[in-house]
Amino acid sequence: MxxxxxxxxxxxxxxxxxxxxxxxxxxxxxxxxxxxxxxxxxxxxGHNLIPSASTTTSAPKSTSTSDLSNILGHLKRSDNEERNIITSGIDSGLSSLENDLNSLGNDVADKLARELGxxxxxxxxxxxxxxxxxxxxxxxxxxxxxxxxxxxxxxxxxxxxxxxxxxxxxxxxxxxxxxxxxxxxxxxxxxxxxxxxxxxxxxxxxxxxxxxxxxxxxxxxxxxxxxxxxxxxxxxxxxxxxxxxxxxxxxxxxxxxxxxxxxxxxxxxxxxxxxxxxxxxxxxxxxxxxxxxxxxxxxxxxxxxxRRARRNGAANEGGEKKDGLFRRVVRVGRSVV
Incomplete structure (x- = not known):
C-alpha cells in the first residue's frame, strides 16, 4: 500500500x-x-432627492419640487409618530425640510426604502x-x-x-x-x-x-x-x-x-x-x-x-545482464585453458 x-x-x-x-x-x-x-x-x-442639513437653503437643481413633495409626504405619513412631529410640510418652505429630515431619526433609510418600494x-x-x-x-x-x-x-x-x-x-x-x-x-x-x-x-x-x-x-x-x-x-x-x-x-x-x-x-x-x-x-x-x-x-x-524508481530498476537489470555475460565468458575461457 x-x-x-x-x-x-x-x-x-x-x-x-x-x-x-x-x-x-x-x-x-x-x-x-x-x-x-x-x-x-x-x-x-434616493437620499439625493432630499436636501441635507448643510444644503437647506436651496433645493437640488436636478430634483423637481413634486419629487420632494411626494417623497417627504410619504415619509411623513409613515406612522403616527412622524405625523405628530412633522407639521409644517413642504408647503411651509424649504427651511422646514431640515426639520422634517432630522425628525425621522436613525431609521430614515428604512422608511425611505419602504416608500420607494x-x-x-x-x-x-x-x-x-x-x-x-x-x-x-x-x-x-x-x-x-x-x-x-x-x-x-x-x-x-x-x-x-x-x-x-x-x-x-x-x-x-x-x-x-x-x-x-x-x-x-x-x-x-x-x-x-x-x-x-x-x-x-x-x-x-x-x-x-x-x-x-x-x-x-x-x-x-x-x-x-x-x-x-x-x-x-x-x-x-x-x-x-x-x-x-x-x-x-x-x-x-x-x-x-x-x-x-x-x-x-x-x-x-x-x-x-x-x-x-x-x-x-x-x-x-x-x-x-x-x-x-x-x-x-x-x-x-x-x-x-x-520515474527515478523505474530508471534505477532499468539500470540494475542492465547491470545484471552485463555481469551474467562476463561470467559466462570467463567460464568458457577457463574451460579452454
Missing amino acids: RFQALFPMLMAFVAFVLALLCMFAGNKPNFMEDYHIVSLNTSLL IKEWYSLHLMDMCEGTFTPNATAAGASKASNMTCSNRTAMYHFDITTPLNNELMASPLHINLTTLKFPDDIQKGLDALSTSLNATFVFYAMGIACAGTLFLTSILTIFFAPHIILLANMFLSILGTFVLMLASAIITVAQNKATDLINKFGNDVGLYAYKGGKFHKLTWVAFGFLGFAMVGCVMEWLMD
Whole structure:
C-alpha cells in the first residue's frame, strides 16, 4: 500500500468541496449568503432627492419640487409618530425640510426604502442574485441581513442586472418614480455588465477545476493500492490543469471585484448606492486554489519518484545482464585453458 498517495488524494478532495462551494454559494436563500462576490447597499438610494442639513437653503437643481413633495409626504405619513412631529410640510418652505429630515431619526433609510418600494441590499453570486432588508434596520450598529431574503432562479453564467428590478420596484411603489428620477448613472449597469462577462469566464474555469479535482480524487484512490505509470502521469496532468484554471478563476474574481466596486462607488455614492467586495468569497476561492496546488505538488513528487524508481530498476537489470555475460565468458575461457 502506497501511503504517500493519501496526501494528494486528501488535498484534491478538499479542493473539490471548496470549489463546489464557490460555484453554489448563495444559490438559495440563507445558504452561504455572506459568500457573495459583490454586494450593493441600496438603503440610502434616493437620499439625493432630499436636501441635507448643510444644503437647506436651496433645493437640488436636478430634483423637481413634486419629487420632494411626494417623497417627504410619504415619509411623513409613515406612522403616527412622524405625523405628530412633522407639521409644517413642504408647503411651509424649504427651511422646514431640515426639520422634517432630522425628525425621522436613525431609521430614515428604512422608511425611505419602504416608500420607494426597493430592497435595502442586493448581492451577486456566481449563479444568481439575492435581495432583502437589514435587521433591526439599515442604520443600526451591527445591522445584519434579515432572513426573509429572496433569490433569483439559479442560472449558469448569470447576468447581474440591477436596473431592471430597481425600476420595476420603483414603478410599483406609491411614489411611481423610476431610476431616471433618482438620477441613477448608466455607468453603474455598464460596470455590472463587464463584471458579469468576467464571471462567465470564471464559471467555466470553476467547472473545469471541479472536474479536475474530482477526477484526481478518484484516480488517487487507485494509486494507494497500485501505481501504473500512466495513472501517475494522468494525476500530474489533472492536478496541473486544475490548479491553473482555479488560479485563473481566483485572479479574475479578484480583479473584477476591485474594478466593479470602485466603479459603482465612483458613480453611485452620490445617489446613495454603495458597493462592497465579498471578502469571504475572495478567501474561499484562493484557499480552494491552494489546496489543489498542494495536491499538484504531491502528484508531481509521486511521478518523479516513480520515474527515478523505474530508471534505477532499468539500470540494475542492465547491470545484471552485463555481469551474467562476463561470467559466462570467463567460464568458457577457463574451460579452454
